[in-house]
Every structure is written in structure tokens, then in C-alpha cells.
């Protein structure tokens with residue numbers, strides 16, 4: 001009943017007061033730029049990757065700070081920190097991507113200060129603007145961010161993801177692609193153990209070849225890598241990662257998308273609250289993260305029903321934006337909640353003036369925008385925005401979660417069958433828990449290879465210093 005009415009009123013509004021739209025706030029989720037392969041940890045943002053995120057920052061500057069979709073009341077040139085929220089997990093590639101983006105978003109503005117003594121001081125680096133990138137860290141416990149940890153510590157999400165490895169989709173493909181992956185062995189046997197070149201490691205095999213295709217003009221046995229083979233390698237990796245990140249009938253594995261939804265709602269709520277209070281703050285939130293989070297969010301909001309391409313791993317420097325806007329006349333003050341709407345935009349790879357983000361309908365509908373209440377209810381169905389909620393959904397009751405496990409008797413999470421799930425978990429992949437998810441699988445594989453052969457020169461000590469699975473999990 002409601003959607004048609006909403007769509008109608010949207011149409012009539014658009015017709016009566018054309019181009020009266022005002023953007024009130026934006027929340028973005030952004031993938032990092034081009035990087036070095038995981039097989040040569042620590043991974044770094046490359047020069048190409050830096051250029052990609054910088055260009056994206058320039059594009060969004062022209063869209064949201066200076067252009068016709070300018071966010072109402074946001075500073076154009078000189079950053080005002082209270083208007084922004086920039087977050088990224090503790091990870092070199094993601095933190096660097098955030099900084100590269102900001103350099104394009106708020107370029108340098110030279111400023112000269114006159115001191116009490118009369119001396120003049122001018123800012124270094126032509127007035128490079130200093131914008132903090134806040135961290136979203138496992139266990140860092142910023143209640144403010146509602147983000148306690150990534151999926152690697154969420155018990156039920158791990159179990160759910162691991163169920164993919166026992167699904168018929170997976171076992172069928174593992175079997176049917178054996179000879180295809182065998183044909184790739186000469187390309188990657190310098191890095192991978194032969195027995196690991198299977199669908200089980202679809203993403204990491206793809207990752208290595210993809211990076212080499214971009215950066216190395218003399219990749220091993222490149223005659224094997226025809227266009228159709230490359231396409232197949234990528235498509236198989238897409239299916240593998242999607243299966244780990246989302247399952248319609250078992251959504252628990254999408255915890256990172258649930259947390260992102262929680263952050264979006266919390267931030268947009270703050271945008272609205274501060275707007276109503278007449279404050280000029282909380283206008284633009286941006287978070288840098290992994291493709292697995294994109295996937296979980298896409299699945300939870302049914303974007304794959306709008307376009308099956310959403311089941312393909314987004315390219316480097318891809319971005320999605322949620323625009324909070326209104327068509328109401330603002331002369332009477334901040335619009336009421338009924339006049340607020342949200343639309344979803346996505347751009348695959350670096351957004352530029354000549355290749356701009358496109359609007360897609362959320363929640364399997366067909367409207368280009370949804371009302372704020374439909375949006376917050378829609379996301380609210382799965383959003384995780386508090387630690388308590390996280391603990392319950394994840395079935396965790398120890399550590400930080402102990403505080404919420406009191407009573408026990410009528411708390412569903414404490415009665416869940418942890419031991420039963422645990423069996424699944426260890427059965428899935430010998431010794432390696434598919435945390436979020438494959439990446440841990442992958443890291444384990446690489447570690448095994450490094451220890452068993454290939455990389456004998458690398459000492460175990462050095463390997464240990466190369467980052468935890470959590471670090472790896474966000475470098476997608």
C-alpha cells in the first residue's frame with residue numbers, strides 16, 4: 001500500500017516544485033584504491049591507488065561541496081571538522097585511501113597567521129588541511145561509533161559464513177572447476193602450492209593474477225590468461241565471496257553490513273537532529289572499508305535484485321552514497337521527518353565527472369528514493385548499532401559481551417548451541433576459521449605456503465609481524 005502512495009507524492013512534488021531539491025546530508029562507504037597483492041604483505045596503496053582515491057575525492061568535492069548537489073550549509077573550501085566524520089579501520093591501505101580522498105575533497109587553502117609579536121606564519125605545504133581519520137578498530141570499543149569489532153570476532157557470523165563451505169553451491173563448483181584451476185597452476189605456482197589452486201581459494205588466486213595483470217607486463221605463462229579465462233577467474237571469485245558475505249535465508253554472515261547499516265542510521269539521525277537544532281554539523285560521513293562489507297550491505301538491502309552486477313566484487317575505489325534530501329520549501333525551517341527522503345547511489349570504480357554514480361532502488365523496490373521512515377525502518381530490520389545488540393546477534397557472552405549476558409535464562413543468545421556450531425566451524429576448513437572470511441582462509445593458505453616452501457627465506461618471526469587476520473580481513 002505505502003510505496004505507491006509515497007511514489008505518487010514524490011512525483012507530484014517533483015512536478016509542482018521542480019528542482020527544489022536540497023541535499024541535507026550524505027553518508028558514503030568507499031573502497032580503497034589499487035594496492036599491492038596480499039601475497040606480498042604488508043600490502044600498500046600504490047601510486048595508481050592514490051591517484052584513484054584522490055580523483056574520487058575531487059569528484060565528490062565537485063558534487064557535494066561546490067556543485068549543484070551541494071550539501072546545504074557545508075563549508076566549501078575551509079574544512080569545518082564538526083561537519084565531517086571520516087573513519088577507516090586500522091589498516092595501512094584503508095587509512096591511506098581515506099587521506100588521499102580527503103586531499104582531493106578539501107584541497108589546501110593557504111592561511112597566514114599574525115602572532116602577538118607581529119610575526120607572520122604561513123601554513124606548511126600550501127595550507128594542506130589537517131583532517132583526522134578516526135579508526136574503527138577491533139575491540140577499540142568506541143561506543144560512539146557503535147563499532148566494537150569486525151566480523152572476525154562475531155561467533156555466529158563466522159559459523160554462518162563457514163556454512164557456505166558445506167553448501168551444495170560451493171561443493172558443486174569446487175568439483176566442477178578442478179580442471180579449470182589446474183590449468184592456472186603454471187601461472188601461480190611461484191606463489192601458491194599446487195593443491196591450493198582450487199575454487200576454495202578463488203579470491204586470493206584472482207587477487208594475485210589481477211594485481212599482476214595491472215602491474216606486471218611479464219606475468220608468468222601469460223598466454224594461459226586469455227580474456228575469457230580472466231573473466232572466468234573473476235566471476236568465480238565473485239560467486240565465492242558473495243556466498244561468504246550474504247545468504248538470503250541465513251543472514252547472520254552479513255554482520256559487517258548490519259554494522260554499516262547501524263552506523264548509517266546513527267549518523268543520519270545525528271544529521272537530522274543537529275539540523276533541527278539549528279546546528280551546522282554532521283553533514284558528511286564517509287567510511288573506508290572492504291568489498292565484503294559492500295557485499296553484505298548490498299545483499300541486505302536487496303540491491304542484487306535491482307541489478308545482478310551487485311553480486312560482482314566492486315572495483316578499487318568504488319563508492320556508494322546515501323543522500324538525505326528534501327523537496328520541501330526550507331524557508332519555514334528544517335523540514336519535518338515526513339518531508340525527508342533517502343536515495344542510494346553507487347559507482348563501480350573511481351567516480352569522475354565523465355562517469356558519475358548511478359541511483360539504484362533499495363529494498364527490492366523500484367523507486368529512486370524512499371521516505372526517511374521507510375529507509376530507517378528498512379535498515380532498522382537488520383542494523384546493529386549498539387554493542388549489546390551485537391553481542392546478542394553474535395551469540396557472544398564473554399569479554400566485553402559479559403555485561404549483556406546477565407540473567408541468562410531468558411536471553412536467547414545465551415541458549416544458542418555454541419558447541420554444535422563449533423563443530424561446523426572446525427569442519428569447514430581445516431584449522432582456519434573463515435572469518436570475514438575468505439581473507440583469513442587466504443592468509444592461512446599463504447602462511448602455509450610460506451612455511452612449507454616458496455618463501456623459505458622469510459623467517460617465522462617476520463611473518464608473525466605481518467598483521468593479524470583482522471588486519472587482512474579489511475584489506476579487501
Ligand SMILES: *[C@@H]1O[C@H](CO)[C@@H](O)[C@H](O)[C@H]1NC(C)=O
Pocket residue numbers: 036037040041042043044
Ligand atoms: C609496502 O611498504 C613497505 C614499507 O612501507 C615495504 O616494506 C613492503 O615491501 C611494501 N610491500 C610491497 C608489496 O611492495
Ligand SMILES: *[C@@H]1O[C@H](CO)[C@@H](O)[C@H](O)[C@H]1NC(C)=O
Pocket residue numbers: 149153154155396397398399400401
Ligand atoms: C566472540 O566469541 C568468539 C568465540 O567464542 C570469540 O573468539 C570472540 O573473541 C568473541 N568476541 C568478543 C568481542 O567477545
Ligand SMILES: *[C@@H]1O[C@H](CO)[C@@H](O)[C@H](O)[C@H]1NC(C)=O
Pocket residue numbers: 163164167168169170243247248249250
Ligand atoms: C544459504 O542458506 C541455506 C539455509 O541455511 C542453505 O541451504 C544454502 O545452501 C545456503 N547457500 C549458500 C550459498 O551458502
Ligand SMILES: *[C@@H]1O[C@H](CO)[C@@H](O)[C@H](O)[C@H]1NC(C)=O
Pocket residue numbers: 171172175176
Ligand atoms: C565431481 O564431478 C565428477 C564428474 O566431473 C562426478 O563424477 C563426481 O560425482 C562429482 N563429485 C561430487 C562430490 O560431486
Ligand SMILES: *[C@@H]1O[C@H](CO)[C@@H](O)[C@H](O)[C@H]1NC(C)=O
Pocket residue numbers: 185186189190
Ligand atoms: C611452475 O610450473 C611450470 C610449468 O609447469 C614449471 O616449469 C615450473 O618449474 C613451476 N614452478 C614452480 C616454482 O613449481
Ligand SMILES: *[C@@H]1O[C@H](CO)[C@@H](O)[C@H](O)[C@H]1NC(C)=O
Pocket residue numbers: 187188189190191192208209212219220
Ligand atoms: C611467477 O613466478 C615467480 C617465480 O617462480 C614468482 O615469484 C611469482 O610470484 C610468480 N607470479 C605469479 C603471478 O604467481
Ligand SMILES: *[C@@H]1O[C@H](CO)[C@@H](O)[C@H](O)[C@H]1NC(C)=O
Pocket residue numbers: 216217218219220
Ligand atoms: C613480474 O613477473 C615476472 C615473471 O613472473 C617476475 O619475474 C617479476 O619479478 C615480476 N615483477 C614484479 C614487479 O612483480
Ligand SMILES: *[C@@H]1O[C@H](CO)[C@@H](O)[C@H](O)[C@H]1NC(C)=O
Pocket residue numbers: 227
Ligand atoms: C582483451 O581485453 C582487452 C581489454 O579489455 C582488449 O584490449 C583486448 O583486445 C582483448 N583481447 C582479445 C583477444 O579479445
Ligand SMILES: *[C@@H]1O[C@H](CO)[C@@H](O)[C@H](O)[C@H]1NC(C)=O
Pocket residue numbers: 265266269273385
Ligand atoms: C534516532 O533518533 C530518534 C530520536 O531522536 C531515536 O528515537 C531513534 O532511536 C534514533 N535511531 C537511531 C538508529 O539512532
Ligand SMILES: *[C@@H]1O[C@H](CO)[C@@H](O)[C@H](O)[C@H]1NC(C)=O
Pocket residue numbers: 238308309310311312313314315348
Ligand atoms: C563492478 O565491476 C566489476 C568488473 O570490473 C563487475 O564484476 C561487478 O559486477 C561490477 N559491480 C557493479 C555493482 O556494477
Ligand SMILES: *[C@@H]1O[C@H](CO)[C@@H](O)[C@H](O)[C@H]1NC(C)=O
Pocket residue numbers: 062067353
Ligand atoms: C568536474 O566538474 C566540476 C564542475 O562541474 C569542475 O569544477 C571540475 O573542474 C571538473 N573536474 C574535472 C577534473 O574536469
Ligand SMILES: *[C@@H]1O[C@H](CO)[C@@H](O)[C@H](O)[C@H]1NC(C)=O
Pocket residue numbers: 415416417420
Ligand atoms: C541445541 O541443540 C539441541 C540438540 O543438539 C536441540 O534440541 C536444540 O533445539 C538446540 N537449541 C538451539 C537454540 O538451537
